[in-house]
Structure formats: structure tokens, C-alpha cells
Amino acid sequence: MCCDGTLFDNVRLGADEDAAAVKALGLPVRFSRAKVPVAFFRQPCRALGADCTCSVYANRPAQCRSFECGVFKAAESGDIGYESAHRLVKQARKRAERARKLLRKMGERDEGLSLGARFRRVQRWVESGEVDAAAGETFAALGLAMHQLDLLAHRKFYTEEEV
Numbered sequence: 195m196c197c198d199g200t201l202f203d204n205v206r207l208g209a210d211e212d213a214a215a216v217k218a219l220g221l222p223v224r225f226s227r228a229k230v231p232v233a234f235f236r237q238p239c240r241a242l243g244a245d246c247t248c249s250v251y252a253n254r255p256a257q258c259r260s261f262e263c264g265v266f267k268a269a270e271s272g273d274i275g276y277e278s279a280h281r282l283v284k285q286a287r288k289r290a291e292r293a294r295k296l297l298r299k300m301g302e303r304d305e306g307l308s309l310g311a312r313f314r315r316v317q318r319w320v321e322s323g324e325v326d327a328a329a330g331e332t333f334a335a336l337g338l339a340m341h342q343l344d345l346l347a348h349r350k351f352y353t354e355e356e357v
């Protein structure tokens with residue numbers, strides 16, 4: 195979930211990282227339009243395999259190296275058992291799947307975008323006023339599903355640096 199667009203929209207490269215080298219790994223690095231441009235690539239990550247492994251693991255960017263999710267940290271330190279950690283991951287996956295299902299129901303099928311980007315796309319569509327009542331109801335359910343995922347992510351998965 196850290197690499198498939200469920201929890202994050204993008205990975206940022208540090209100022210001292212070689213964007214060209216990261217691009218050469220096959221990751222589509224882009225630059226923000228800020229005064230001091232920041233290099234980043236969007237999630238879901240192209241390096242993420244179907245078996246949940248990273249195909250560029252040895253050369254992964256610094257942010258990928260340093261990030262450890264709160265659930266992993268809690269399990270590793272013994273604050274929670276591995277069974278509880280698995281339960282939390284399962285719960286988050288279930289909430290993300292519910293949100294994806296509702297996105298599909300609203301006609302948003304671009305699995306190449308992060309969950310957050312897909313939700314914002316649908317939100318813009320709804321805000322344009324071009325939806326009927328049924329789609330409005332589905333959007334309300336989607337908003338709730340996204341909120342429930344976000345709550346869990348903030349409570350258990352993100353660490354302070356990512357919030």
C-alpha cells in the first residue's frame with residue numbers, strides 16, 4: 195500500500211538525489227512548478243511488481259529507503275503483535291478496495307493513478323454539477339470510504355514525517 199497509490203500520491207526526490215539516474219531506472223520523474231522545483235514520481239509506482247516486490251530495490255530513492263510505516267514500526271518494536279499488524283493491514287486494504295469499487299461505479303477506472311488523485315478527479319466532476327442524484331449518492335458513499343481510509347492511515351500507518 196506504500197507503493198501502489200493507496201497511501202501516497204507520489205515519491206519526492208531529495209535535492210541531492212540524481213533525478214536522471216532515478217529516471218534511468220524506469221521511474222517517470224517529473225519536476226514540480228514551484229520556485230524551487232522538486233523532483234518526484236507518481237504512484238502507483240512502476241517498479242512495484244505484482245508480487246509486491248520493488249524491481250529497483252537496491253537503487254530505490256531515499257524516501258523509499260527511509261520510510262517505515264507506523265504499523266511496521268509498532269510490530270517490530272513489540273508494541274503490537276504481528277497478528278494485530280496483519281489485521282490493520284487487512285482493514286486498510288478492505289477500506290481501499292471499497293473506495294476503488296465506488297470509484298469504478300462512478301466511471302473512474304484509471305488504475306494508473308493514485309487513489310487520492312482518482313478521488314479528486316471525481317470530486318471535480320461532481321463539483322461541476324454534471325452528475326445525477328444516483329451518482330451524487332455514490333459520491334457521498336465514496337467520500338465516507340475515503341475518509342475512513344484516511345483516518346486509519348493517519349492513526350496507524352503514517353509516521354510524523356509523512357503527515
Ligand code: SF4
Pocket residue numbers: 196197205239240241242243247248249250251254255258
Ligand atoms: S521505487 Fe520501489 S520502494 Fe519506491 S515506491 Fe517504487 S516500488 Fe516502492
